Amino acid sequence: MLFKCLLRCAAQQTERILIVFVLMCVSRCPWLTKVISPAVPLYNGLVFLFVLANFSMATFMDPGVYPRADEDEDKEDDFRAPLYKNVEIKGIQVRMKWCATCHFYRPPRCSHCSVCDNCVEDFDHHCPWVNNCIGRRNYRYFFLFLLSLSAHMVGVFCFGLIFVLDHRETLGALHTTVTLVVMCIAGLFFIPVMGLTGFHMVLVARGRTTNEQVTGKFRGGVNPFTKGCCGNVEYVLCSPLAPRYMLDPRKKPHVKIQPPFIRPDLSDRQITIKVSDNGIHSTIISSKSKSSLDGLDDKETQPPLPPKADRYNQLKSQMTSSEGKNHRNTSTTAAWWCFSSLSGKTHPSTPAMYKFRPSFGTMPKVHYHTTEEKIVISDDRKPSAILEEGVRGHDYRSEPNLDLPEYANAPLHRTFQSSPLQLDSDPINSRTLSLKQGHGRPEKGQLPALEPRTVTSTPYKSVFSPNNLSNRNGSLSYDSLLNPSISPATASECMAHRGVPSVGFHSPYLSTKMCHIREPDMQRQQVPPTYSPVISPRVVGRQSPHLRDRDPSPVRYDNLSQTIMASIQERKEKEEREKRQMHHGRSQTHIYAQDSGVFDGGYGLPANACYPDGPRGPGSRGPTPPAYGGSRDNLMGVGLMSYGQRTPVLRHAGSTLGRAPRTSPTSLHTDQSSINSSQSRTTGPEGPYRSPAHQPHSPAMPRSPSYSRQKLSYISAHERIDSPQAMKVNGQMDCHPSAQGAALSPSRHSNVKKVTGVGGTTYEISV
Amino acid sequence: MAETHSLQDMRQQTAITAKVFIQRDYSSGTMCQFQTKFPSELENRIDKQQFEETVRALNNMYAEAEKLGSQSYIEGCLACLTAYTVFLCMETHYEKVLKKIAKYIQEQNDKIYAPRGLLLTDPIERGLRVVEITIFEDRSLTR
Numbered sequence: 036m037l038f039k040c041l042l043r044c045a046a047q048q049t050e051r052i053l054i055v056f057v058l059m060c061v062s063r064c065p066w067l068t069k070v071i072s073p074a075v076p077l078y079n080g081l082v083f084l085f086v087l088a089n090f091s092m093a094t095f096m097d098p099g100v101y102p103r104a105d106e107d108e109d110k111e112d113d114f115r116a117p118l119y120k121n122v123e124i125k126g127i128q129v130r131m132k133w134c135a136t137c138h139f140y141r142p143p144r145c146s147h148c149s150v151c152d153n154c155v156e157d158f159d160h161h162c163p164w165v166n167n168c169i170g171r172r173n174y175r176y177f178f179l180f181l182l183s184l185s186a187h188m189v190g191v192f193c194f195g196l197i198f199v200l201d202h203r204e205t206l207g208a209l210h211t212t213v214t215l216v217v218m219c220i221a222g223l224f225f226i227p228v229m230g231l232t233g234f235h236m237v238l239v240a241r242g243r244t245t246n247e248q249v250t251g252k253f254r255g256g257v258n259p260f261t262k263g264c265c266g267n268v269e270y271v272l273c274s275p276l277a278p279r280y281m282l283d284p285r286k287k288p289h290v291k292i293q294p295p296f297i298r299p300d301l302s303d304r305q306i307t308i309k310v311s312d313n314g315i316h317s318t319i320i321s322s323k324s325k326s327s328l329d330g331l332d333d334k335e336t337q338p339p340l341p342p343k344a345d346r347y348n349q350l351k352s353q354m355t356s357s358e359g360k361n362h363r364n365t366s367t368t369a370a371w372w373c374f375s376s377l378s379g380k381t382h383p384s385t386p387a388m389y390k391f392r393p394s395f396g397t398m399p400k401v402h403y404h405t406t407e408e409k410i411v412i413s414d415d416r417k418p419s420a421i422l423e424e425g426v427r428g429h430d431y432r433s434e435p436n437l438d439l440p441e442y443a444n445a446p447l448h449r450t451f452q453s454s455p456l457q458l459d460s461d462p463i464n465s466r467t468l469s470l471k472q473g474h475g476r477p478e479k480g481q482l483p484a485l486e487p488r489t490v491t492s493t494p495y496k497s498v499f500s501p502n503n504l505s506n507r508n509g510s511l512s513y514d515s516l517l518n519p520s521i522s523p524a525t526a527s528e529c530m531a532h533r534g535v536p537s538v539g540f541h542s543p544y545l546s547t548k549m550c551h552i553r554e555p556d557m558q559r560q561q562v563p564p565t566y567s568p569v570i571s572p573r574v575v576g577r578q579s580p581h582l583r584d585r586d587p588s589p590v591r592y593d594n595l596s597q598t599i600m601a602s603i604q605e606r607k608e609k610e611e612r613e614k615r616q617m618h619h620g621r622s623q624t625h626i627y628a629q630d631s632g633v634f635d636g637g638y639g640l641p642a643n644a645c646y647p648d649g650p651r652g653p654g655s656r657g658p659t660p661p662a663y664g665g666s667r668d669n670l671m672g673v674g675l676m677s678y679g680q681r682t683p684v685l686r687h688a689g690s691t692l693g694r695a696p697r698t699s700p701t702s703l704h705t706d707q708s709s710i711n712s713s714q715s716r717t718t719g720p721e722g723p724y725r726s727p728a729h730q731p732h733s734p735a736m737p738r739s740p741s742y743s744r745q746k747l748s749y750i751s752a753h754e755r756i757d758s759p760q761a762m763k764v765n766g767q768m769d770c771h772p773s774a775q776g777a778a779l780s781p782s783r784h785s786n787v788k789k790v791t792g793v794g795g796t797t798y799e800i801s802v
Numbered sequence: 803m804a805e806t807h808s809l810q811d812m813r814q815q816t817a818i819t820a821k822v823f824i825q826r827d828y829s830s831g832t833m834c835q836f837q838t839k840f841p842s843e844l845e846n847r848i849d850k851q852q853f854e855e856t857v858r859a860l861n862n863m864y865a866e867a868e869k870l871g872s873q874s875y876i877e878g879c880l881a882c883l884t885a886y887t888v889f890l891c892m893e894t895h896y897e898k899v900l901k902k903i904a905k906y907i908q909e910q911n912d913k914i915y916a917p918r919g920l921l922l923t924d925p926i927e928r929g930l931r932v933v934e935i936t937i938f939e940d941r942s943l944t945r
Contacts, residue, residue: 092886108823123829124830124831124832142828142832156929259831274868275867275868275870275896277896278897280926280930290908290912290921296918297918
């Protein structure tokens with residue numbers, strides 16, 4: 036490229052110019068001093084000094100080299116890390132590439148210099164003549180060097196011209212000849228140096244680096260790093276000197292760490308979950324909720340099983356694992372999930388979600404936490420009463436399961452949530468659905484059933500990642516725990532509920548509405564015995580019958596709040612009502628079944644449909660992307676496509692996918708992946724939102740173009756699939772990368788490998 | 803179990819359960835900001851507010867370090883005039899703030915994080931890319 040050549044030329048000339056200067060000084064200065072002014076040599080001297088100082092700083096200063104990442108930092112990222120990570124900067128998607136040498140994702144504007152074999156911050160270029168990279172720390176000196184060198188050359192040339200013009204008659208004299216020669220040299224090198232100086236002046240004004248300019252990163256797009264012309268110039272010239280990162284290992288201060296350690300007081304801790312997106316507020320009193328939530332997340336996170344996976348087995352394993360784990364408060368967790376599902380706008384709970392959710396309106400940033408992410412639900416306006424209801428409902432159900440693994444509770448929530456939400460046609464409804472779906476997650480099939488309902492624009496999927504709700508979904512009640520066999524039934528029930536488009540979902544949050552809403556559902560639940568064996572009476576949310584039957588509940592009521600107790604009471608009342616209307620439920624069931632195209636008859640929601648695994652909930656963290664090699668960018672796309680195609684039926688199920696504008700498959704997908712789906716849909720405009728684990732399935736990826744302002748975003752979205760997200764904090768892959776889904780999406784990568792994943796599904800991995 | 807050990811000793815004796823990395827928050831550009839999202843691994847170790855307060859304080863300090871204020875102007879001019887020899891004798895504004903941050907982290911570790919079995923690592927050691935929190939095994943809870 037031209038400017039690169041100029042660059043090299045300029046560097047080469049530097050040394051020569053210095054020599055020239057010396058010659059000039061020797062030959063002309065005395066005369067010039069006498070003729071023009073004594074300021075001439077002074078000026079020349081200063082400029083020369085300036086050139087030299089800047090040249091030295093540019094040559095010897097550390098440009099901003101990043102030290103190599105420690106082993107423990109990249110442990111989660113290295114093998115299964117997707118090649119690219121997307122981050123949103125001022126609303127624009129920027130791609131961060133994984134540096135295999137330095138073992139971290141290169142920060143924005145950072146690039147790896149092959150000559151120096153280092154990642155350099157704000158990498159501009161590698162200057163061969165100073166034998167140094169130009170980066171954040173020394174760009175200013177390099178720029179000033181160019182400016183001062185240009186000024187110096189101009190000065191040399193001008194003064195030389197004056198001298199020669201004055202000594203026209205004695206051109207043969209030594210001094211004059213030398214001056215002439217120097218002038219010629221200066222004039223010759225003036226062109227490349229000025230060219231380079233002009234180029235960098237433009238770069239500074241635009242706030243770009245040479246690297247960005249030559250690679251055309253912002254060609255036709257918006258530069259997120261610009262601060263305006265004046266701001267950029269000010270930043271280059273006046274910003275404080277950045278610190279060095281390559282420090283000598285200094286002695287670390289001794290910190291005394293001795294167990295026993297203080298633990299935060301969890302007994303009466305209240306977790307306030309504000310559900311965004313419809314403003315459903317809910318305060319869940321959770322004692323030990325956090326731990327349980329985590330546990331739940333952990334448990335929930337699972338490798339994304341293909342739709343055909345044996346849900347029951349999955350549930351079983353979940354149950355086992357959950358039981359094995361020391362989860363403290365399942366109910367809280369379940370409640371938590373319910374709410375989180377409602378908050379479409381909140382940060383995705385799972386790290387994966389973060390990564391793959393380009394930009395939610397409410398999301399301030401993309402988090403690439405390697406840690407599991409908590410569900411953060413922003414507050415909305417829903418009357419808290421509703422939430423209370425939900426909470427209560429939730430608690431009611433979960434009560435018996437307080438001591439049991441989370442999953443017992445989860446299903447309960449789900450049922451509740453989905454129904455009321457739907458009725459309201461709220462985005463929350465969609466979320467609820469997802470939650471519901473999550474509920475039925477152990478039986479994946481169920482989730483899709485709920486999908487149509489959940490369509491609402493809730494972008495928030497993470498909460499509903501199957502991971503979170505896995506156990507819960509399976510069984511609302513304690514019974515489910517005791518009788519794993521019920522879980523499939525529950526799943527089917529969930530599906531059945533889905534059949535009830537509007538009525539089926541009872542959100543725990545909607546108190547009064549839910550009463551009548553639930554009834555149909557409840558009726559259905561009541562029917563379970565009459566239905567196919569698949570449906571277990573313990574339907575989510577409608578568990579009341581079960582709960583009632585179980586008198587000696589292991590639930591401890593001593594730690595339940597007032598609201599919980601109230602909700603329990605209310606539930607009991609509802610159950611009474613349900614029983615009375617049981618006979619009416621049957622007819623409705625048919626209606627429901629018809630409504631949801633997904634169900635064949637409402638109960639048999641194919642597992643395919645709901646493959647909610649998408650975002651494995653908080654568990655699925657980005658950092659541990661599925662173990663695919665290379666860039667997994669297309670995984671999501673692949674998954675999405677396949678997924679979308681697989682479940683076209685879900686679409687009709689009245690999926691009001693929020694914004695699934697561009698992505699019909701997306702919506703489908705979201706439907707399927709209960710929790711995640713809702714989110715992905717809502718994020719339509721945001722860009723590809725992908726549940727971590729099931730990136731492949733998440734429709735988000737292929738659809739991202741819309742939200743990103745530049746083409747990069749589309750790419751990023753696509754690449755977002757890295758589904759490290761699916762990976763749990765523990766590094767367990769909840770969502771196996773392999774679970775990407777077998778469908779081939781128009782991958783951008785040239786090489787696509789087929790890998791047989793869990794459950795025999797074949798996945799495509801872009802290499 | 804109640805003995806006091808130096809960090810190095812403790813490292814050998816107190817097992818490290820996990821390390822949590824708080825990533826950078828790039829939403830407002832390349833300014834050095836860290837995400838305040840509370841990692842789930844720390845849920846049963848430290849209060850969320852406490853953690854967020856720490857991260858916010860760090861963010862504020864880094865913002866102060868990178869601020870284009872009068873101090874940075876003066877420093878730049880002085881450096882220019884002295885042909886950058888001033889850097890040999892004086893430390894820059896950023897370096898001063900970094901020292902302040904190191905002191906703050908040390909203090910936080912001593913007062914808040916070490917008693918909870920956590921250890922914050924100065925992000926400068928990682929190139930200001932992540933804040934590393936080391937979680938130490940809590941033997942008192944080991945069954």
